[in-house]
Amino acid sequence: MSERLSVRKTYKLYIGGAFPRSESGRSYAVTGAKGEFLANASKASRKDVRDAVTAARKAFPGWSAATAYNRGQILYRIAEMLEGRRAQFVSEVAEADGVSGKKAGELVDAAVDRLVWYAGWSDKISSLRGSSNPVAGPYFNLSTPEPTGVVGIVAPPMGPLFGLVSVIAPVIVTGNTCVVIASERAPLPSITLAEVLATSDLPGGVVNILTGSAAEMAPWLAGHMDVNGIDLTGADAELAQRCEELAAENLKRVLRPNGKTDWTADPGTGRMTAFLETKTVWHPIGI
Amino acid sequence: MIFEYAPAPESREVVDIRPSYGLFINGEFVDGSGTPFKTVNPASEETLAEVAAATEADVDRAVQAARKAFGVWSALPGSERAKYLFRIARIIQERARELAVLESLDNGKPIKESRDVDLPLVAAHFFYYAGWADKLQYAGYGTTPLGVAGQVIPWNFPLLMLAWKIAPALACGNTVVLKPAETTPLTALLFAEICQQADLPPGVVNIVTGAGDTGAAVVGHPDVDKVAFTGSTEVGRLIAKSVAGTNKKVTLELGGKAANIVFDDAAIDQAVEGIVTGIFFNQGHVCCAGSRLLVQESVAEELLSSLKRRLSTLRLGDPLDKNTDIGAINSAAQLAKIRELSEAGEAEGADRWSPACPLPDKGFWFPPTVFTGVSQSHRIAREEIFGPVLSVLTFRTPAEAVEKANNTPYGLSAGVWTEKASRMLWMANRLRAGVVWSNTFNKFDPTSPFGGYKESGYGREGGRHGLEAYLKEIS
Structure with missing residues (x-):
C-alpha cells in the first residue's frame, strides 16, 4: 500500500468575491521558514490591481450604506468562520513563520479576537468621532464620521494572518472597501483568509486580496486616481516615500508606517480614524 | 424698482497704515532679506504699503524663534495659555472696526462682510479655542502638542484664516510661523501688533510675509513639525508630495466646486x-x-x-x-x-x-x-x-x-x-x-468642523475635531 498522495490547493487572487488567477499568468514559488517549497502563489499585475480597485469601488455604495449593526454582524461572522478553520490556519501560520504549533495557535486566536474587537466598534465609532455642535445661531448642526472610500493596504510582511487581520478589519468596519497587497514573503494565509471572507456574508469586492510583489504593485495602488486612501504599514521607508508621493496626486489619505510590529498591543482607534471623513450638516431651526 | 442710495462710506481714518512693514519674528518687527513688495487696494489700485519679503534665511530665523518659544509655551499650564488667547480675542473685539476697514482695504471685500462676518468670527474663534487650552484631556486626542506649526493661508479671508490656524495651534501648546497671502498681508501684521499688546511671549507667533517661495520655505523647513495650508488644490498637491517620507503632520483645506x-x-x-x-x-x-x-x-x-x-x-x-x-x-x-x-x-x-x-x-x-x-x-x-x-x-x-x-x-x-x-x-x-x-448656505461657526473630502483636502478646522490637527496621535 502506497501512502495516499494529497490534493494540493491552488492559491489564486481574491477580487470582487471571486478567485481568479493573475491575468498576467504569472506565479512565484512560496517557501516556508525552512526554505521548503509550499506552493506557487499568483503574482498579481498592474491590471489585477486595477481590476481589484474597480471591484472595491463597485462594492463601496452598498457596504458604506449598510447599517453599522449589519457590518458588525458580518465582522463577527468572519471571526466565527476563522475560528472554525482554526486547525488549517495554525498549520499555515506555523509553516509560513516557522513557529511552533502552540505559538501559531496563539496567533490565530489573537486574529479571531481582534476581529471580534473591531466588530464591536461598528456602531460605536460614530459616538466617539461625531459631535453635535452648539453654533451661535438658530441651527441644528451635527458632525458624523463617514468612510473615506476605497483604501489600498500594503499588509505587513510579518504576521501573515494576525497582522493582516489587524490592518483589514479597522478599514472595513467603518464602511470602506479595500484592496490589500498581502505579505509577499508569506502570502498563503491571506488567500485562505479570503476563503473565510467569501463565506462570511461579506459582499464581494469589500475586501480584495492580491499576492505578489509589493514593490511592483504598491505604486500602482498609491497612484490610482480612484483610490481614496492608502495604508503603507507594510512598506519599507523607500517604498513608503515613493507611494506617499504618488498618493499626493489625488490627495489620498495616507497612513504612514510607524515601525511598530507589535500587533498584540492595544490597537487604539487610529487605524479606523485614518480612513474616516467628518461630514457636518447644518439646518435652520424655525417654525 | 431701483432704489437710489446716498453714499455711506465707512471712514478709513480709523486705521493707520504704515508706509512699510517688516517681518514679525520673535516678538518684534525686523527687516526681511528679500526684495520688498507692494500691497495694493484692489478697489483703486493705490499702493497701501510696502511689505518685507522673507527669504529662506528669514524663515529659518522665524522657525528657530518658534522652536525656542515652544519650550516655554508648551510648558505653560493650559489655563495660562487660555488667558493669553482670551486676551487676544478681546483685543480683536476692541480693535474690530480698525481690522475690518483694513481687511476691506487690502482685500476688496465689502465692509458689511468684513465687519459683520469676518471680524465676529475671528474673535469667536479665539474665544472658542481659548476655552479648550485647559480642557484638552477631555477632547480625546491626547494632550501633547506637535511643536512648530508652519501655516500658509490664502487671501480670501485673510484674518479669519489666520484665526483658524493660530487659535487651535496655540491652544494645544504649539508655536507658529504663519505666512499670509502676498496680496493681503496687512491684517496679519496688525495681528502681530495685537500679540505684542497681549504680551504674548516672543516667538510664539511669527509672521513671515512673501510670495510662494516664502511659503515653500515655511512648509519645507526641516524643523517644522506640522504643516497647515489653505489654498489651491494645485499647491496642496505639491505640499502633500513634499512632505512624503517625513514625520510632518499635514492638514490641507483646498479647492471646491460645490x-x-x-x-x-x-x-x-x-x-x-x-x-x-x-x-x-x-x-x-x-x-x-x-x-x-x-x-x-x-x-x-x-x-x-x-x-x-x-x-x-x-x-x-x-x-x-x-x-x-x-x-x-x-x-x-x-x-x-x-x-x-x-x-x-x-x-x-x-x-x-x-x-x-x-x-x-x-x-x-x-x-x-x-x-x-x-x-x-x-x-x-x-x-x-x-x-x-x-x-x-x-x-x-x-x-x-x-x-x-x-x-x-x-x-x-x-x-x-x-x-x-x-x-x-x-x-x-x-x-x-x-x-x-x-436650506441655508455659507454658514460658519468656530464650534462646527470644516474641511473636505477627496481633493478638497484633509483634516478639519473648527470644533473639537480641529484640535486633532495640532496634537500628537495617541497610540
Missing part, C-alpha cells in the same frame, strides 16, 4: 437668497462657494427669473461703502483667471448673463454672472473659478442630483433646498462633501 441643489418643493425666495449668498458672498472668493446650481427642471424657469430679478438689486462698488454687496476682485491675476474661464464658458456654448452693472474705472471688478445651459463637461462646471460666476445645471430625479453633485474631484461643501426633511437627510447622506448646508 453643488447647490434646489428641489421643486423648496421655498423659492429663501433658495434664491441662499444661491446669492452661496456664490456672490465675498465676490465668490470662497473655497466652499455654491458655484454649481443644480435646479430641478420643473422649477428652473421660475427660479432663474427670481434669481435674475434679485441679482439686479445687488450693488457693486466701493468696498468701504456700507451699502455695497459686491466688492473688488482681489487681484489683477485673479480677475484674469475669472475672465478666462468665463470666456471659456461662452466659447463652450453656455449662455452668459449679468445684470446691468456699471463697473468703476479703476480697480479690479467683475459683475455677478450667471451661466445657463451648462453641461457637466464644460470647464465652468468642472474648474474652480473663485469669482462671482454661477453655473446652472438642471436635474429631474434626486438620484440624478446626487450623481451630478458628486461628479467632481472636489468634496468640500454642498447645499440642499427642500421642504421635505427625509429627502434632505437622504441627500445629505449621499453627498460626498465635508459640509452640507440644508
